[in-house]
Amino acid sequence: MPLFLGIDVAKAKLDVASLADDLWFYTEGYTQAGGTSFSSPITSGLMAVLNSVRTKAGKPRVGWLNSILYTNKDVQAALKDVTSGESGSQQARSGWDYTSGWGALDIKKLADVIP
Numbered sequence: 001m002p003l004f005l006g007i008d009v010a011k012a013k014l015d016v017a018s019l020a021d022d023l024w025f026y027t028e029g030y031t032q033a034g035g036t037s038f039s040s041p042i043t044s045g046l047m048a049v050l051n052s053v054r055t056k057a058g059k060p061r062v063g064w065l066n067s068i069l070y071t072n073k074d075v076q077a078a079l080k081d082v083t084s085g086e087s088g089s090q091q092a093r094s095g096w097d098y099t100s101g102w103g104a105l106d107i108k109k110l111a112d113v114i115p
Helices: 036-056 074-077 108-114
Strands: 023-026 030-033
Touching: 023 074, 074 108
Parallel strands: none
Antiparallel strands: 023 030
């Protein structure tokens, strides 16, 4: 199995955590659901906010986050670590894990630490 920074990439499922459960939407009535169909647009919106904050500060847009997410300790520390919960048989823990990746985006912190 290939390893990257001690992570078994064959098992890896995600890079960051985002809200995905118990969300309401309306289509011919209110329905509650969750999953990546909800978390992906939330994360995309947060990245748009991050790019806007950086542009206003005269910094470049982030681009592909993974290139610095797995190599920059300051960027990793700027995410809110998810340390409890589970996904299937995997438990969240401190640091990167198969359940929540590096954690949830903290736009203010990320805007300051991303080079």
